[in-house]
Amino acid sequence: MNKFNYFNPKSLKEIWELKEKYPDSWYIAGGTDLMVKIKNREIKPSTLISLRSIPELSVIKTEDVISIGSLTTITDLINHTKLASLFPILIQAAKMIGSPQIRNVATIGGNLCNCSPCADTALPLLVLEARAILTNSKGSREVPLNEFFLGPAKSCLNQTEILTQIHIDKSSSNFQSTFLKKGRVRMDLAIASVAVLLEMKEKTCLQARIAAGSVAPVPLRLYQVEELFQNSIITSEMIKEAQKIALNSISPITDVRSTDVYRREIIGVFIKQAIQELLG
Amino acid sequence: MKKEINFVLNDSEVTIAVETHKRLIDILRGPLNLHGTREGCGEGECGACTVIVDSRAVNSCLYPAIEVEGKKVITIEGLLNRGNQLSAIQKAFVEKGGIQCGFCTPGMIMSTKALLDSNPNPTDEEIRNTLVGNLCRCTGYVQIIDSVKLAANTLKKSK
Ligand SMILES: Cc1cc2nc3c(=O)[nH]c(=O)nc-3n(C[C@H](O)[C@H](O)[C@H](O)COP(=O)(O)OP(=O)(O)OC[C@H]3O[C@@H](n4cnc5c(N)ncnc54)[C@H](O)[C@@H]3O)c2cc1C
Ligand code: FES
Ligand code: FES
Numbered sequence: 115m116n117k118f119n120y121f122n123p124k125s126l127k128e129i130w131e132l133k134e135k136y137p138d139s140w141y142i143a144g145g146t147d148l149m150v151k152i153k154n155r156e157i158k159p160s161t162l163i164s165l166r167s168i169p170e171l172s173v174i175k176t177e178d179v180i181s182i183g184s185l186t187t188i189t190d191l192i193n194h195t196k197l198a199s200l201f202p203i204l205i206q207a208a209k210m211i212g213s214p215q216i217r218n219v220a221t222i223g224g225n226l227c228n229c230s231p232c233a234d235t236a237l238p239l240l241v242l243e244a245r246a247i248l249t250n251s252k253g254s255r256e257v258p259l260n261e262f263f264l265g266p267a268k269s270c271l272n273q274t275e276i277l278t279q280i281h282i283d284k285s286s287s288n289f290q291s292t293f294l295k296k297g298r299v300r301m302d303l304a305i306a307s308v309a310v311l312l313e314m315k316e317k318t319c320l321q322a323r324i325a326a327g328s329v330a331p332v333p334l335r336l337y338q339v340e341e342l343f344q345n346s347i348i349t350s351e352m353i354k355e356a357q358k359i360a361l362n363s364i365s366p367i368t369d370v371r372s373t374d375v376y377r378r379e380i381i382g383v384f385i386k387q388a389i390q391e392l393l394g
Numbered sequence: 395m396k397k398e399i400n401f402v403l404n405d406s407e408v409t410i411a412v413e414t415h416k417r418l419i420d421i422l423r424g425p426l427n428l429h430g431t432r433e434g435c436g437e438g439e440c441g442a443c444t445v446i447v448d449s450r451a452v453n454s455c456l457y458p459a460i461e462v463e464g465k466k467v468i469t470i471e472g473l474l475n476r477g478n479q480l481s482a483i484q485k486a487f488v489e490k491g492g493i494q495c496g497f498c499t500p501g502m503i504m505s506t507k508a509l510l511d512s513n514p515n516p517t518d519e520e521i522r523n524t525l526v527g528n529l530c531r532c533t534g535y536v537q538i539i540d541s542v543k544l545a546a547n548t549l550k551k552s553k
Contacts, residue, residue, distance in 0.1 A: 119395050120414035120460050142458070149417070149456040150437045166461060189450065213527020214505065216438055218450040219457070301439075301526040 115152060119161040126170075129163060130251035133274050136161040141276055143185055143224035146216050171223075171278060176200065182280045184223025188235075189214070191222055201282065203238040203291040203309060210234055210293075213301050223277045226262065229269045229332070230303075236263070236333035237309035238293055240325040242286045247279040254278065263332035289313045290392045294384045295327075298371060304328045305372040308384035312343075312392050319343045324385065329364040329377050336363050339385070353389055357382040401462045404472030418454035418462060419443045422469060430470035430500045434529070441528030444501035445469045451508035453527075470500035473507065482552065483507055483545040492541030494532035502528050506542050514550060516542070 119136070123129045133139060139161035142148050151157045165171055171185035176196045191197065191208045198205045211217055211225070211234050225235045226246065236259070244259045248271055259280075262269055271277065291311035295304045307327035313320045322343035324336045339356045346352065366377035396411045403426065412421050422428045422445070434440035436455045443455040446468040473481040483506050486492070493499045502525065509516055509524040516524070521542045530538060 115415050115417070117413070117415045120397070120458060122460060122463070145456055145458060146438055146453075149458070153436055162458075164458070164461065212438070213441065214508070214524055215441060215444055215451050215453045215527045218452050300523075 116155070116158045118152075118159050120164065121162070122164045122167045124167050126168065126249070129165070129168070129276070130274070132163050133250075136163070137273065139163050141165055141227075143221040143227075144187065144219040145224075146212070146220040147224060147228040147230075165223075165276065176284075178284050180282045180284060182222060182282075184226075184277045184279060185221050186223075188212075188217040188220045188222065188225070191235075192217070200284070200287040201238065201242060203293050203311070204235065204242070207234045207238045207293045207295070207309070210295050210297075222280065226259075226280070227269055227271065227277055229263055229265070229267050231266060231330060231332055231334075232304040232307070232328040233333060234295065234304065234307065234327070237307055237325045237327050238291070239280065239282070240333060240335055241291060241309045241311040241323040242282050243323070245281045246277055247281060248275045249278040250274040250276070256281070260335050265331045286311075289321075292388050292391050294388055296380050296384070303371065306366070306377045306380040306384065308381060308388055310385070310388035310392060312389070317347050319346055319348050324360075326360070326364060326381055328371075329366040329381055331365075334364065336360055338363055348389060348393060353386050356389075357385055360385055397460060399460055399463045401464060402466045404468055412459045414460060416459040418445065418447075418452075418457040418459050418467070421459045422454060428469050428471050432497055432500060434497070438527075439529070440498070441501040441505065441525075442498055444504040444528065446504055446508050449508070449511065451505050468504070468507070470503060473503065482548040483510070483541075486545035486548060487538075487541040490541040490544050491537040492533060498528060498530040498532075502530065502538060506545060509542070510546055510549060514546060516546060518543075 121132050140159040142162045142164050165185055172183045175181040188208050188211050222235050225233045239259050246257045246262045248255050289311050293309045295307040304327050306329055309325045311323040322340045324339050327333050339359050342356050360381055361378055366374040368374045395414045398411045400409050419433055422431050432442035434442035438453045438456050443453050444451050445454045448465050475481055483503050505528050521539050
């Protein structure tokens with residue numbers, strides 16, 4: 115390990131002061147991504163500012179807008195019964211993250227801020243049209259999650275900002291949705307993943323929201339595929355057409371986990387499976 | 395840079411000055427002289443370094459030492475009963491062959507303890523899901539699942 119200073123501020127105000135004093139510092143939440151990167155010398159921070167000792171950052175509020183504190187651990191997310199009944203797709207994805215040891219410290223905010231195309235909570239949150247609340251000493255701004263991710267390890271957070279909350283409208287809980295993930299083994303990052311949300315009125319699909327993971331530089335909404343289903347009765351021909359459009363919208367790579375070809379294959383299959391599952 | 399931290403380790407209060415870049419496993423195996431907790435991969439994959447912090451299993455190789463301030467930490471050394479007797483979980487691993495070379499064992503046992511403390515009657519599926527973050531190169535896992543089941547039964551009877 116390279117040597118670093120480590121601070122545990124107890125308030126947001128203290129964070130801003132530290133950040134001003136150490137502009138090159140990194141924020142750390144659960145550290146399950148950051149500590150691995152430090153160990154592998156991908157990054158060599160001289161100062162870490164921990165967000166773990168600020169209680170207000172792990173608060174979950176379920177009012178008209180559901181607000182999830184960024185420091186909420188994946189385990190606490192899974193154990194929150196109200197959230198589970200409102201947004202089962204989020205809990206479904208959270209349960210597939212790592213091992214109990216990882217989930218006990220990994221946070222939802224870290225999952226998003228790490229900006230990996232395979233981040234498991236990103237896909238449900240994209241189809242739920244969640245918004246990220248970004249805060250620094252000057253105030254807060256709200257960013258739709260699909261504008262938050264700019265590339266691998268690159269978000270729209272500026273140097274000083276932290277992600278403080280994730281907001282989801284309660285109305286998003288009225289739709290049916292599902293999440294499918296393929297890993298090599300039970301505990302693994304996704305080779306590919308898909309989240310689908312459908313707003314149905316009897317047999318007609320009023321609105322579809324579809325997102326895919328590990329197949330582009332960022333977790334991706336597939337808007338062109340969604341348009342196809344809008345205000346229509348979904349047929350098997352339509353699903354075939356959707357699979358074709360999806361394959362043209364993604365740009366998977368080959369890496370240690372999988373080949374680009376296999377990733378394409380999975381996305382096609384998952385889109386079909388997810389829609390069939392939701393249509394029953 | 396060094397910083398003084400206070401925490402409860404295996405039921406005893408500890409005050410120690412730690413270098414700010416050290417991980418929990420570094421201070422356990424280093425200045426605190428507890429060698430039961432193992433380091434395998436050092437990146438959260440193998441679970442050999444598993445300890446319990448505030449009732450939850452965590453990878454001590456990813457846990458900044460400073461973050462245990464004010465918390466309760468249990469390591470494999472904390473499981474021994476009075477008179478250095480092995481605890482029920484440890485005995486069950488010995489009896490069912492859940493321990494061979496022993497490298498993974500402290501981590502397996504800490505994960506098992508965290509599970510049984512919160513769920514005394516786990517199903518096979520729940521046991522497997524709990525141990526996904528603990529790798530074993532020797533046993534083939536069947537004996538480990540059997541060990542956890544035996545431990546659960548013994549603990550239930552002793553209550
Ligand atoms: C063995 C293992 C298995 C894993 N399996 C999965 C898996 O199945 N699925 C999955 O999606 N991920 C997985 N991960 C990755 C990781 O655990 C998750 O991405 C986790 O949610 C990261 O959260 P954290 O709190 O640990 O982030 P950290 O490591 O603390 O932070 C990650 C990054 O985000 C920044 N950051 C964190 N919080 C904030 C904030 N609030 N504001 C601003 N910046 C912030 C940090 O500076 C850092 O750059 C795995 C990791 C390991 C080691
Ligand atoms: S040494 Fe910590 S998980 Fe492998
Ligand atoms: S007993 Fe040897 S690694 Fe598990």
